[in-house]
Amino acid sequence: MKRWQPVENTKSNAQSGILFIHSGALGDVICALNAIECLIDHTKIDFCCQEHIIPFLSTVPGINNVINIHHPHITSMFLTENCDKVNDWLCTYQIIVLFSFSKDWEFSLKKCHPNIIRVPPRPPVDDVIHTSQFIYNTLQQTDVISDNYKEIQDFVLQKQNNSYRICQWKTVIIHPGSGSSFKNWPLERFMSLGQQLCQFGYSVKWLIGPAETSLVTLLLQNSVANNDIIHTNELQIVMHCLNQSSYFAGNDSGISHLAAYIGIDTTVIFGPSDFRRWQPMGPNVKTIPDNHLICSPCFEKGSRECSHKKCLHDISVTQVMHKIIRKL
Structure with missing residues (x-):
């Protein structure tokens, strides 16, 4: 399992925060959101998703920017020659987390950024574990989520109290x-x-x-x-x-x-x-x-x-x- 490592800052932009990329449907995105909620108060977070999900994610406190997954910056990653402007934008992030089964997409992103963490958006079909917990565990194994952060169940209980x-x-x-x-x-x-x-x-x-x-x-x-x-x-x-x-x-x-x-x-x-x-x-x-x-x-x-x-x-x-x- 790959762990992220700090990389050198670009000349124009200091690296900070995490870009999460998820091309899945609304329920899949919310399962991922449940898993990363512990990061929201501690880390700058941007989220890239399908256009119809943007109105929801735009209301979530702690998510700074929500980006359409069909934005030219995203689609241009699959071109033979990467745009310098896109590379400069991606390198403003410390980590990019890709929720996907696609190794090809991971490879395309790695041409633009050294710290790509690919996370399967759901567990293997025979694993009896909640999807959010599976994502949380995977992010813990890659050190994106620290052991010091609250477990998912703690956030659900906190929500219940509020x-x-x-x-x-x-x-x-x-x-x-x-x-x-x-x-x-x-x-x-x-x-x-x-x-x-x-x-x-x-x-x-x-x-x-x-x-x-x-x-x-x-x-x-x-x-x-x-x-x-x-x-x-x-x-x-x-x-x-x-x-x-x-x-x-x-x-x-x-x-x-x-x-x-x-x-x-x-x-x-x-x-x-x-x-x-x-x-x-x-x-x-x-x-x-x-x-x-x-x-x-x-x-x-x-x-x-x-x-x-x-x-x-x-x-x-x-x-x-x-x-x-x-x-x-």
Whole structure:
């Protein structure tokens, strides 16, 4: 495992801080953020990510600059001849941490900077360890994170102590989609859940992603009011809605990680994916179920041919409602 070493300062810029580069989806980025949160108060941090994630990372205290991963400075690293301006910019950082499986990308970066630490964005599929903890451990092994820093669990507890939200809204956000329909609890059960929450006096809003238009159609066909459906690809709108809600319920998705990170009471339904590896980290998170069938988890192992999806169909509306009502 490579350890970083100090390098000589450039003539124009003293080296300081860390540039983190992550090309993954929202949930993957938040898992990495949980792992590096202990550095935020001690180190200058810049973060490079996909454009649609920038609005979220721009709100995280302690992250100085958020850079689009498609910025010319980043894409030019793959050119045969590197631009001096790009090299000068990268050399203002003491370390560059690349969250990637790509050795080619690591090689391209090493042409521009001597201290490149490549970290796999998730653990090997057979390792039963949370993704954030895996990243934290890897960064400790490379001395990016000192043994003196708090463990991830300490930060979650600290958030819990500071996360009391005086919520004036009786609104529950339901997000019935995810990055893969294979992970989704049946929509009709989400709709039954929504009806029961309305009977308890709560307003239910349905958060639908840009690639999930079919869900909008089904909700409207089942008498869900159009003004109760939030169909958007704007993360600013999603964050605004979450911050004005009292509860969130959804599948294993990036939005579930976002709700948990913000500190909202959150229930996440897991089926074929492994909650031990992907449970959103936050002070107020519950997962269903808290154990697995013999045949699951299978999502990351390529065996997605089951037709029964028993891991999801065995989860009842009553079971989910019980988790939520205990918090409302």
